[in-house]
Amino acid sequence: MKRLIAAILPLALAACASAPRKPASESVALPDRDRVHSSGLPTAGGRKKSPYAPAQEDASKRGNYTAGGLYAPGVRDSTPDYVPNVDAIPEPDVVAEPRSRFGNRSPYSVLGKTYRVLDNHDDYVETGTASYYGQKFHGRRTSNLEVYDMYAFTAAHKSLPLPSFARVTNLDNGKSVVVRVNDRGPFHDGRVIDLSYAAAVKLGITQRGTGRVEVRALHPGEDAPPVLAAAPKPPEAKPTESKQADTAPSAMDRLVSAMPIASAQAGELPPGVRVATGKPAPVAAKSAAAAPKAGTGGDYRFDMMQNGKTMSADEFEAWMKARQVRVATGKAAPAAAAPARKLSRAERRALEQQRKAEATAALPAPAKAPPPPSPAKAATEVAAAIERSPAARDGDVTLQVASFSARSNADRALGMLKDAGIGDARLLDGNANGQKVWRLRVGPLQAERAPELAARIVGLGFGQPQRVRD
Structure with missing residues (x-):
């Protein structure tokens, strides 16, 4: 018996050592009194299963949060001491799920800024900066009251519905992953998504x-948009030494030069090639007798030499047309084109985007923008505008730096101003000609500070700031 136990013990230890490790702080399962399901990838028959057990809620991570703020802002996030085998983790299936009861309120505010959840995200595509979150949040409830699992492919987003699905692609290396969006964030300027x-x-x-x-954004039953590549260019013909090298031979020229019938005395066409008139072919028994003998100059024999002169390709083409003659290869005619299949929503969207891109490319190039003013000139113009307005001289001033039609560009510009120490910069939502825009403004600020700030803003590469009324 002792020998049997000694033989089994090493096998048991080896099996434990081969299992994926999880942090020592892994939380234990708690009763789900609120009937909120813990996070986990949708399961389907035959799908591979993640080697990492789904995370369970960690009760110690409840609280430490104020409405409209961030969770545990004084605690730094961290990552595990090993890298998980992400190739063994299955991507979530893109399935139809109802919107969660929690996490979809719109509008909502965080850190004094207002956000809206998209009513329709069919055509949602955005580029920007991605960040990620790790052990600090592992086992904590997400915005829709699931449990954040850093070993699953999930993400936090400010405006996509919860839950929803998206494909995230690294534009620097081409790698991509499908994630299930079940949390809100990131609430840092210039970032578009927070990844697990x-x-x-x-x-x-x-x-x-x-x-x-x-x-x-991804939707059930939707394939990835097709890549509409341009047709490859044909290889360039090498120049010949002929005096007529600048004149490309026509298809008929190539046909005539390939035919072995150089004179009336030539007797055969290439194998598999016959001269067809469009008339019914004679039966086999009569074909031999009906065929003209070689060299007799029958009605369907073209003499390349007439009156001591070589006939041209144009003359040969006219001769064929006059006799309703065509060259047949004996190959079957191409089958009729198959009926066009119904395009998927992703394909229709990709084709529409291609048409818009082609239409935009056909438009004349816009006039070149004037160079930005010098910082000194910018300060002088703002000072002059304030001087012309008595109300501005005695009160506060707001400067508009730029207006953007893409939120990601507006966030990047805001980040540039913040990084330069211009803390009064902010974004305002608005509409211009029926299109949503984001206006980048600085202020309200004291009138005497405005010229100096205008000079700094222009020095960062922006255009001339304009004084506006909020």
Whole structure:
């Protein structure tokens, strides 16, 4: 008996050592009194299963949060001491799910800024900066009251519905992953999505902490948009030494030069080639007798030499047309084109985007924008505008830096101003000619500060700031 136990014990230890490791702080399962399901990838017959057990709620991570703020802002996030095998983690199936009862309120506010959840995200595509979150949130409830699992492919987004699905592609290395959006964030300027730790490892952005990505919403039954590549260009013909090298031979020229019938004395066409008149073919028994003998100059024999002169391709083509003659290869005619299949929603959207791109490319190039003013000139113009307005001299001033039609561009510009120490910069939503825009403004601020700030803004590469009324 002792020998049997000694033989089994090493096998048991080896099996334990081969299982994927999880942090020592892994939380234990708690009763789900609120009837909220814990996070987990949808399961389907035959799908591979993640080697990492679904995360369970960690009760110690409840609280430490104020409405409209961030969770545990004084606690730094961290990552595990090993890299998970993300190739063994299955991507979530893109399935139809109802919107969660929690996490979809719109509008909502965080850190004094207002956000809206998209009513329709069919055509949602955005590029920007992605970040990720790890052990600090592992086992904590997400915005829709699921449990954040850093070993699953999930993500947090400010405006996509919860839950929803998206494909995130690293624009620097081409790697991509499908994620299930079940949380809100990131609430940092210039970032478009917060990935789970596993998704960040899959995309290869954990070393830098952030990455440049495209976020594309996915829907059930939808394939990836087709890549509409341009047809390859034909190889360029090599120039010949002929005096007529600048004149490309026509198809008929090539046909005549390939035919072995150089004179009336030539007797055969190439194998598999016959001269067809469009008339019914004679029966086999009569064909031999009806065929003209070689060299007799029958009605369907073209003499390349007439009156001592070589006939041209144009003359040969006219001769064939006059006799309703065509060259047949004996190959079957191409089958009729198959009826066009119904395009998927993704294909229709991709084709529409291609048409718009082609239409835009056909438009005349816009006039070249004038160079930005010098900082000194910018300060002088703002000072003059304030001087012309008595109300501005005695009160506060607001400067508009730029207006954007893409939120990601507006966020990047705002980040540039913030990084330059211009803390009064902010974004305002608005509409211009029926299109949503984001206006980048600085202020309200004291009138005497405005010229100096205008000079700094122009020095960052922006255009001339304009004084506006809020």
